[in-house]
Amino acid sequence: MEPGGRRLERRRQLMGPRQEAAEYYRGHGVPQRMEDALNALFPLRPADLYGELANYFSKFSKAPVICKLVGRKVLDGVGQPTLEVEIYCTVKNYEKRICSTVISSHSQIPEDALPGTTEADEKERMDSVNTAVEWVNDSLNTLLRGLEPTDQCKVDKILGEYYTKQAEEKKEIQKQEEEEAAEVTLALTSCISSATALPVGKKAAKTGKKVSVAESVIPPAEPIESVLRGSLAIGGTSLAIAKAGATISHIPLYLHIALLKHDQDLPKEMTLPLPMVTLLNCEKIPPAKLKFAKEVMLIPPVQLSLKQGIERVLDIQKELMRLLESPGKVQSSPQLADSKKGKAQNAGKKAPPRALKRISHLGCLITGYDSLEQLLLLMQTACSNLGLELGTDMYLGINCAAHELMDYGKGKYEILTGTFKSPDEMVDMYVELINKFPFIIALIDPLRKEDREQWNNICCALGSKCYLIAEDAATHISKLKTDQNINTPRCSGVVLKYINQTKVSDLIELTGLLDGQRHITILGSPDGESSDDSLVDLAVGLGARFVKLGGLSRGERVTKYNRLLAIEEELAKNSRLREANLEFVAFAEESQPEEEPSDVLPPPKQDVLPP
Known part of the structure; x- marks a missing residue:
């Protein structure tokens, strides 16, 4: 511990000429305008000066880049598993957590689904979230490391290419499985073809008469688009990067x-x-x-x-x-x-x-x-x-x-x-x-x-x-x-x-x-x-x-x-x-393609509202 006199002397040295002069003249009754003049002559303390220099040189420092992605399984608003993605960036040579985002799962909540269907949906959801967590912590963590979070287009391009690659691999696996299943089915069919052959003269298409005319008129429902397992990682990471870019840009x-x-x-x-x-x-x-x-x-x-x-x-x-x-x-x-x-x-x-x-x-x-x-x-x-x-x-x-x-x-x-x-x-x-x-x-x-x-x-x-x-x-x-x-x-x-x-x-x-x-x-x-x-x-x-x-x-x-x-x-x-x-x-005022029907509709019927 320094003696009192030496400590006071050291403090005066650190305070600089502006503070020392101000304290001296204030003690001798110098008017306020003289103190204002001294402030104008010595505008910055040493600490302030260092801060200004730091701010100046920080403009030339390297822009923040992504250093780590963390994916984890969390719960959504109805207690179902979904994905959270955290973004860490290197800011002025320090690793810093920037933000996180939670993306909603793809599956919808069935109101009257059968118990077996619900269990299958829950298992599919769980597998999809687990795969998404693996994608984020492994592949995407490596692919996006070193990129600037403000470069959304480049990040999304990499995410899109990765998703396309995973989708193609999935198709190849499905194609192989279908070919193997077709071979097994063909072998079984050849073995039991004699037992299942139709009697002579029997019409195989007889059951087709039960199909109503209206059913053949309406267009059939389009097949449900399959969801690639793990695709949550793509949407969750893209949105997390956008939030990180906004945070970095203040x-x-x-x-x-x-x-x-x-x-x-x-x-x-x-x-x-x-x-x-x-x-x-x-x-x-x-x-x-x-x-x-x-x-x-x-x-x-x-x-x-x-x-x-x-x-x-x-x-x-x-x-x-x-x-x-x-x-x-x-x-x-x-x-x-x-x-x-x-x-x-x-x-x-x-x-x-x-x-x-x-x-x-x-x-x-x-x-x-x-x-x-x-x-x-x-x-x-x-x-x-x-x-x-x-x-x-x-x-x-x-x-x-x-x-x-x-x-x-x-x-x-x-x-x-x-x-x-x-x-x-x-x-x-x-x-x-x-x-x-x-x-x-x-x-x-x-x-x-x-x-x-x-x-x-x-x-x-x-x-x-x-x-x-x-x-x-x-x-x-x-x-x-x-x-x-x-x-x-x-x-x-x-x-x-x-x-x-x-x-x-x-x-x-x-x-x-x-x-x-x-x-x-x-x-x-x-x-x-x-x-x-x-x-x-x-x-x-x-x-x-x-x-x-x-x-x-x-x-x-x-x-x-x-x-x-x-x-x-x-x-x-x-x-x-x-x-x-x-x-x-x-819409009626716009020009219509030739194959589309006329804009003129017949007058509405009187009793078309439900009772």
Whole structure:
């Protein structure tokens, strides 16, 4: 320990001439302006000077590079295994953890799957996640080491090449297995051919007479696209690299994505996507009969801020739950009672069923209905009780999920229990539905993706009044783009989900193509969502028109709405927020290819709505 005098002397030496002079003159009553003059003469302390020099030379230091990737198995919002990817970078010669991301698993949650099917799905999911963890910790860790996290294109190119190589190897293995199985089958067939030979004169194709005419008319369902085991590693790593690039650049992820999409030219203003908030999940619950409205969503008007829109949705949700607890209070709505048919139905209409005491994995209430008008009556009553009007103060969207309704034996959609309609009759039903209830501004998957002729018809009839959106047809993003075209039925837009081998560059390229073809982009969360909120930044950065995040419940859903609110506040503070708009596409005004049917539709039938 130094003596007091020597310690004071050393302190004065370290303080430098500015501090020493200032203390001396301050003790002798020097005015404040003299101290200010001394500060001007000696502006920096030695420590400050060293800091300035360090900052200056750091500009010439090597840019941060990826030094390690860590993959691990974690749980998603419904307790299923999925993948987390961590990024470590070398920053100024030190290894530093930059960020991590969790990607959602590809498998969807079956509502009425058999126990054996569920077990097989769970095993496949587990194997896929384990393979993805191996890819990240082994191959991808080696391939990406030394690359800059800000070079997203180069990283995604390497990831794409690796995925293609793994897919080709998988095909070769499957081809060998099929050849071996064919040889075994041929040997067995030759041994028992005499025992299974048909009697002379017996017609082998007799069973074919049972096939109905309607079944041969509708296009068959496209085969389910197989998911390569381990493909989660590609999407998870690409998104983690994007987050690392944003962190290194000291900007939010949505700005980093916007810069990537616009070639480093940041837009002066950005528009927030409108939320499609799922209010009800209409399961197939006996004795409820309604099948073709899987999700009912609320869409706030554009004149409200996001915060105001979310608050209004919450008010409607609370009122709706109150009505479901006391169904006798639901009164007839004037709009639904105007039609002759509506008067007769409303007179003897049953009260809405009581809501089940459980929340869907989508973060909303689960209940069931006997008819669509029963559901719309409840929605209108809830809004009226709050002094709101559907079509002005709030809009509706319906996820029809038509691919789940097709009865291939009859060749028709089962919209109600025991009520079937052909694809053409479905178009007529939707035309009358939107004309009668114009506050429904979005229909998701109103038809199967295979019914392309009917998609064309419904777009020509309703494109200027309603968004007709494909979600099931857009599950595999890598299959959507074909030679600067979108491989989907004719529609207003698509729902994109960041799953499996999807890369950030794929989303950027695809949304640019959709923008150029007047399609709207919707970023949607999958069923097995995680608490990672990167999806919201992707939606804002890519300029999506809507974002479909589920309901205002469950932590993995609410955290994304909170992130959207935070981005709105930040953009408004920086004067970068631009008001959204609702513009429909008038498909009938566009020129049609020769092979497509005419835009002119026959007048809709009178009794096409489900009773």
